[in-house]
Amino acid sequence: MPTGTLDALAPSVWPTTAHRGPDGALVVGGCDVRRLAADFATPLYVIDEADFRSRAIDFRDSYARGPAPATVYYAAKAFLATTIARWCDEEGLGLDVASGGELAVALAAGFPPERIIMHGNNKSVAEIQRALAAGVGTLVIDAIPEIDTVSAVAQRQGVIARVLVRVTVGVEAHTHEFIATAHEDQKFGLSLATGEARAAVARVRAAAGLHFAGLHSHIGSQIFDASGFEIAAARIADLAAEIAADGAEIEELNLGGGMGIAYTSLDDPLAVADMAAALERIVVKSCERAGISVPRLSFEPGRAIVGPAGVTVYEVGIVKPVELDNGQVRAYVSVDGGMSDNIRTALYDADYTVVLASRHSSAPPQLCRVVGKHCESGDVVVRDAWLPSDLAAGDLLAVAATGAYCRSMASQYNYLPRPAVIGVRDGRTATILRRDTEADLLALDPGAAT
Numbered sequence: 001m002p003t004g005t006l007d008a009l010a011p012s013v014w015p016t017t018a019h020r021g022p023d024g025a026l027v028v029g030g031c032d033v034r035r036l037a038a039d040f041a042t043p044l045y046v047i048d049e050a051d052f053r054s055r056a057i058d059f060r061d062s063y064a065r066g067p068a069p070a071t072v073y074y075a076a077k078a079f080l081a082t083t084i085a086r087w088c089d090e091e092g093l094g095l096d097v098a099s100g101g102e103l104a105v106a107l108a109a110g111f112p113p114e115r116i117i118m119h120g121n122n123k124s125v126a127e128i129q130r131a132l133a134a135g136v137g138t139l140v141i142d143a144i145p146e147i148d149t150v151s152a153v154a155q156r157q158g159v160i161a162r163v164l165v166r167v168t169v170g171v172e173a174h175t176h177e178f179i180a181t182a183h184e185d186q187k188f189g190l191s192l193a194t195g196e197a198r199a200a201v202a203r204v205r206a207a208a209g210l211h212f213a214g215l216h217s218h219i220g221s222q223i224f225d226a227s228g229f230e231i232a233a234a235r236i237a238d239l240a241a242e243i244a245a246d247g248a249e250i251e252e253l254n255l256g257g258g259m260g261i262a263y264t265s266l267d268d269p270l271a272v273a274d275m276a277a278a279l280e281r282i283v284v285k286s287c288e289r290a291g292i293s294v295p296r297l298s299f300e301p302g303r304a305i306v307g308p309a310g311v312t313v314y315e316v317g318i319v320k321p322v323e324l325d326n327g328q329v330r331a332y333v334s335v336d337g338g339m340s341d342n343i344r345t346a347l348y349d350a351d352y353t354v355v356l357a358s359r360h361s362s363a364p365p366q367l368c369r370v371v372g373k374h375c376e377s378g379d380v381v382v383r384d385a386w387l388p389s390d391l392a393a394g395d396l397l398a399v400a401a402t403g404a405y406c407r408s409m410a411s412q413y414n415y416l417p418r419p420a421v422i423g424v425r426d427g428r429t430a431t432i433l434r435r436d437t438e439a440d441l442l443a444l445d446p447g448a449a450t
C-alpha cells in the first residue's frame with residue numbers, strides 16, 4: 001500500500017522533476033505546489049512539460065531504431081489541448097484522434113493533418129467529411145458499412161482516402177475488462193476468426209476513392225509486457241501474408257498502444273526502449289515466419305507519455321475517522337474535487353499514489369481513504385493510503401500519475417467547475433486549459449438569468 005511519503009515511492013510514479021523542497025512541500029517543474037494552489041486554486045491538474053517532452057522523445061527515438069523503424073502517434077484521448085498537440089508536433093510525433101472534437105483541437109493547434117490518424121467505431125459522415133477535407137493522413141476502418149461511407153465521401157471530394165483496416169485478433173490483454181479491446185465480444189474492429197477482416201480488406205481494395213495501406217490491431221491498455229503482442233502480431237502477420245498472396249501490398253502495420261505506467265510503487269512497467277525492442281523482434285519474427293517483408297510499423301501510446309507527467313493537487317476539507325468492523329480506524333479525508341476530475345477509481349477501481357504535498361510531517365501514518373465532495377458513496381479518489389495522522393483542513397494533497405484520462409474524462413457533475421490544467425517548467429507556469437467558471441456552468445442554459 002502506498003505510504004504517502006514521496007521519497008519512499010518508485011521514481012516512475014512521479015514526474016521526473018518532482019521533489020520535496022526544504023520544508024517538505026512538493027515541487028514539480030520548479031514550482032512549489034503551494035504557490036500553484038494559491039495562484040490557480042484547487043483542484044488543479046499540473047503537467048510537467050519537461051517530463052512530457054522527454055517521454056515523447058523516448059518513444060520517438062526508441063521506436064525509430066532497428067530494422068523496422070516505426071511511427072509513433074500520440075493517442076489524443078489520454079489528454080488533448082492545443083498546447084499538447086504543439087508539444088507532440090515539436091517532438092516529431094504523429095497524432096491519433098478518435099472524434100471530430102479531437103480533430104478540431106488538433107487542427108486549431110496547427111498540427112500537420114498528414115500526420116494525423118483518425119479512429120472511431122461510429123464516425124459520422126460529418127467527421128469523415130471534415131477529416132478528408134482537412135487532409136488527414138489515415139483513417140482506420142472499423143466496420144464493413146463504413147467502407148462504403150468513406151468511399152462515397154472521398155469520391156464526392158475528389159480525394160483518395162488512405163485507410164487501415166482494424167482487425168480484432170482474439171487476444172485479451174491482462175487488463176480491466178472495459179479497456180481490453182481485442183477479444184471477440186466487444187465493439188471495436190473486424191473479426192479475424194470469422195473472416196470478416198479479410199472480407200473488409202477485399203472490399204476496401206475494390207472501392208473507389210480508397211487506398212488500402214495496411215492493418216491495425218489494439219489489444220488493450222495498461223500493458224506491462226510484450227507477451228500479448230506476440231500472439232496478436234503472429235495472427236496479423238498471417239493475415240498480411242494471405243492478403244499479400246491476393247496481390248495487396250501491406251505498407252503499414254499498426255499495433256496500437258496500451259503501454260502501461262506505474263500508478264503505485266507496486267507497478268513495474270517495461271522500459272520504453274525494452275518494449276520497443278521486444279515488439280520489433282516479435283513483428284520481424286512473425287513476418288519472417290509468414291514469408292512477407294516487414295512493413296512500416298506504427299504505435300499509439302498516450303497514457304505512457306502524458307500519464308506520469310501529471311499531478312493533481314487538492315485541498316483537504318473534512319477529516320472523519322471511521323471505526324471499521326475489525327476495530328481498525330480509517331480516516332475519510334475529503335478533498336475539494338473527486339469523481340468529476342478523476343472518474344478512474346470509480347470506473348476501473350484504479351489505484352493511485354497520494355502524498356501530503358504542502359509540508360513535512362513527522363506524525364505517525366494512519367490508514368486513509370481520500371474521497372471527493374460529490375453526492376455519491378463511490379466518489380473515491382484513492383481507496384487506501386497511509387497519510388500522516390496530523391492531516392488537517394487546509395493541507396494540500398498531491399495524487400501522482402493523473403495526466404492521462406483524468407481531465408479528458410472530467411465532468412461537471414454536481415456542477416463542480418472542471419479544474420485548470422497548468423503546465424510547469426523551470427519554475428514557470430502556463431495555462432493549458434483554464435478553470436471552468438460559474439458562467440461556463442450556466443452558458444448552455446437558456447433559462448439562466450443574465
